[in-house]
Amino acid sequence: MSDALTLEEQEGLAHRNATRIERCNLRNFALEKAAQIEFRGVTKLYGPIAAVDNPSLTVHRGEFLTILGPSGSGKTTTLMLLAGFVAPNTGDILIGGKSVAAVPSYRRDQGIVFQSYALFPHLSVRRNLEFPLEMRGIKFTERAKRVERILKRVRLNDLGDRMPSQLSGGQQQRVALARALIADPPILLLDEPLGALDRNLREQMQVELKGLHKEFGITTVCVTHDQDEALTLSDRIIVMREGRIEEADAPEVLYDRPATRFVAKFLGEANIIEDSGFKIHSDTTQPSGTLPMLRPERICIAAPAAPKRADADQRQYVTGTVADMIYAGPLRKYHVHVGSSLFVVREHVASGQQIFRSGDEVRLEWLRSDVRFVAT
Ligand SMILES: Nc1ncnc2c1ncn2[C@@H]1O[C@H](COP(=O)(O)OP(=O)(O)O)[C@@H](O)[C@H]1O
Ligand SMILES: [Mg+2]
Structure with a gap:
């Protein structure tokens, strides 16, 4: 219809007519929509210890966010809360603007890589990769196509029939990453993903991981205690201390202009x-x-x-x-x-x-x- 306004025109009109407060609300709404993951008042207690103590955590869509901090600062607990393996004592976690409190972890659309790879030892590489697709009811021919594609992407084309025990650490890690990515989840969660690799391999995998993130544009939350890894990989780093966020910013800002002594000392x-x-x-x-x-x-x-x-x-x-x-x-x-x-x-x-x-x-x-x- 020629007299109907396009969506953009309607938006423009609404914006012009809006008061300053409304405009502010509109902007907040836009920001909220952009936030892929949000923690609201989330606390996780273990006895008297608050492993996670109400951090104001927001992860933007497509962002590579690294949670960095000393041992015991609450990094893994934060990731486990996010993955749904641990339930918060208070507060709510929102993904894409919706509460996921009542959604069990296996129903959440996310890829996870643990430090220990956690590949199924009795399944071949190909079968390991097929598993998440099977869980989602994807048909055999489509599964086979996707498996071959991702095998090629992580340079493991010839190793599809091997068992995990017949692979090197780096190769196992590639399979774990491929398995986390194969179903195209909107969120990727990594807990010390390169921790078990030796230095050269770790640097190689950092480049690989960065490339995959760029290619898939997937919102990624990575936990590490390795400052170099955090600086290399992240769009933004969160430094945790005793369950809280000490500081959050882009790697260069955090390293060059840390706000606190704790961050200055921890990051370099x-x-x-x-x-x-x-x-x-x-x-x-x-x-x-x-x-x-x-x-x-x-x-x-x-x-x-x-x-x-x-x-x-x-x-x-x-x-x-x-x-x-x-x-x-x-x-x-x-x-x-x-x-x-x-x-x-x-x-x-x-x-x-x-x-x-x-x-x-x-x-x-x-x-x-x-x-x-x-x-x-
Ligand atoms: N299952 C658990 N039972 C009791 N205490 C725990 C448990 N998991 C973690 N904690 C405690 O919570 C705090 C944060 O742990 P964690 O999230 O594993 O830290 P990080 O990953 O940064 O090393 C620590 O004090 C730890 O001892
Ligand atoms: Mg940990």
Whole structure:
């Protein structure tokens, strides 16, 4: 009909007619729709311990969210609540805007990968992959098609007939991922998915996982205690502490500008400077209740009499004594006594560099703009 308004036109009209408050509500509604997963007042008690203590958790559609935190901070419990394996004492969990409180885990549309892979040992790779499709009543020919497609995607084409025990750790992990993804669930839950792999394989799988996430656009919640993994994989990281969320942000923001001492220390190494006997200069004023923080790679180490750089007026210089030097392949790590503080300095190995040893006098320098402040 020519006189009927299109949906967009109707929306535009409604928006123009709306008051400011209504507009605000409209925006909130839009945000709510965008939130794929939401925790509302969720608490999980184990005796007197609140394993999960009302974190304000929202996961956006298509996001790769990592839950990071020390052992016992409530990461796994959060994921188990989300998966429906554990019921909350209080509060509600919403997926796609609907409460899932009454939905048992096997009826939830989600793929899960555990640290231990949890493949069925008595079923071949192909049969393992078919299982979630069978559960959903998908017909044999369609199942076979999907299995071949995903086998190819995770580069296991030739291994479909093997048993899990005949696969390496990395291959088993690929099968576990493929099995979680095969039914095209809107949500993927990962608990320390790469924890059992050695370093090289883990890095390879991180790339693989990132690629799969991009390709499938699947909302992913990943639990890990591995900070490198969190920084590499995530759109956003949540740092948990005693069942609560300490801070949540994009990896680069969280690493470069952590709000609290806990986050600074947990996500990488941090020089947090208190009572050092000298003042740290910064371009910004220090908020009360905070301490200055410098990342080790922002500090340069040099001989005390080395010529200063052209931008010397933007830097702070201090002298100290090397406590020790640790060689770690691509970098050297120094511990340096400055006043009553022990600084950690990280330097990328390059040719022509002067190497310092325990007891050497050195000069440390950093840009004043690299100083951060963290709440104590
Ligand atoms: N089934 C359980 N029974 C009793 N206490 C538990 C149970 N599961 C977890 N907890 C406790 O809840 C807290 C959070 O545990 P968890 O979620 O496993 O932490 P994370 O995964 O971060 O290591 C810990 O103090 C842990 O001891
Ligand atoms: Mg855990």
